[in-house]
Amino acid sequence: MARRKYKGIDHLSSVDRVVVTLMVVVPTLLVLWLVWLPAVGSVLLSFTNWDGIGPISSAKVIGLKNYHDVVTIYPPFWPAVQHNLIWLGVLFLIATPFGLFLAVLLDRELRGSRVYQTAIYLPVVLSLALVGFIWQLIYSRDQGLINQVTGGTIDWYGDQRYNLWAALLAASWRHVGYIMLLYLAGLKGVDPTLREAAKVDGANERTTFFRVVFPVMAPINAIVLVVTVIESLRAFDLVWVINKGRNGLELISTLVTSNIVGEASRIGFGSAMATMMLLISSVFVAIYLRYTFKEQR
């Protein structure tokens, strides 16, 4: 529609054409080179037996053998999958609903809401690595707060019975604030007349929320879902700071990393697991794109 009216302004001189091309091509090449090429590379490598030492041309295609090996003879794999699932479960079933709940309460704009809101999102500005580091003050065996209060001697970060849960508590501390912010923005965007209409119809606050407000926030819900899944999938920093993801804190992301950067560089193994991560995340990336680009189509 705009094309005819503004016919003149889309006309480009030859210099302009070069400039515009550069403006698109340079960033695109960077992203293709450092994100998409590696993504494809991980997938391709996962089907080969490249040991990372010889030239890459010496690699042979071995089909699904890496995948088969990972799931059958690589002991930390299934614990890592389990830990990632627990991670997702806790964030999704506890931290995310709690963030939503806080957002709903804060959205009532009671006195002091701003202060509470600020306090709750404070951890969001901290890196997860630092979060892991700070919580040591609470968890450490000899001087940590918990053991000081209870007189216990549990090494919360070291003992494999507890360390995953300890890490999850710290991760949730940050996640709640983030989700709270997202939902608070979402709630402010809900058309107020909807609530009024529900009230006129005699719905109480709870019914209004679950039947009217929550469904209206579908785009945000989708985004929160994606954020939660992807954060759980790429959880890394926190456990790497604690013990490089060992001894009860194995995650797929840490296994990939230790297989590549560590002494034993097992490219095939690492790539197979990396491909699994890509596969899972791509489903949720697709959901994300679908919702965020819906209005632009």
Place this chain on the structure above:
Amino acid sequence: MSAVVEPNTTAKALLGKSGRPKPVGGGRGRLATQVFLAVVALIWIFPVGYAVLGSFRDYDYTSKHGYFSLGGFTLQNYKDAWQQANFTHTMLNSAIITVPAVLLTLFLSCCVAFVVARFSWRFNLALLGLFTAANLLPAQALLIPVYRMFRAITVPFWFSDSGTLLNSYWGLIAVNVAFQTGFCAFVLSNYMKALPRELYESAVVDGAGVLRQFFQLTLPLCRPPLAALATLEVTWIYNEFFWATVLLQSGDKFPVTSSINNLRGQFFTDNNLVAAGSVVIALPTLLVFFLLQKQFVAGLTLGATKG
């Protein structure tokens, strides 16, 4: 990770009063809500507050009297933590990485956003998708090829003293830029699309080429989203841990956040040092939190205000 939120919300709505009438609730319910929120807020700032408090306590004093005592206040922990963790060095490294990475990210995303918003080409949406999706992929899944590529690419020594892109600041900066450009381009393109096209029309009539339109018209008008994104990106890139840890293997190049890896071992025996170290590491982001809160929240939640 970033998210893009519901349109029609503004930073003002989130941080100030909205025009919506307050829901009427019972006085008691309101009080209970307030008490509950106050308790949650206190619990939430507790870990940071506890770190700040502990950072000022003398180790010998707290180990003798416990943390529930008063007294033994000192600044010594900061001095010790600063020296032992070599914060002068790592802070400088963080700046060397963060500043160029943020500037490049913003510049490149402005370029992409400008073209996407200014010209209605068919591949625009695909292009934005390519950038936005890149921001969401798990970094670890891309590690192997990036690592091997960087190791194989040799660069002159004036560019990186390691001789390859691995273990060089520029390699790390490039990775950060590649990952962050997507989100920023998406946000900026939405903002730029809302700019009136008449502006460009008069600029073209005045004979301004694309470059002049970009630098003299679009960029000055994009100050608000650029401020928000700059705040957010400084925080994120300063906080970036994974790539810095794996791509910079020599400890002397580590930025602050990655140096945490080594600090745990170093401060192992003294929690008050851990506390002081945490406060120092958090300080740049806490400054953002207190001074630029509006920009940070706007960048985080209102990424996609579509007009």
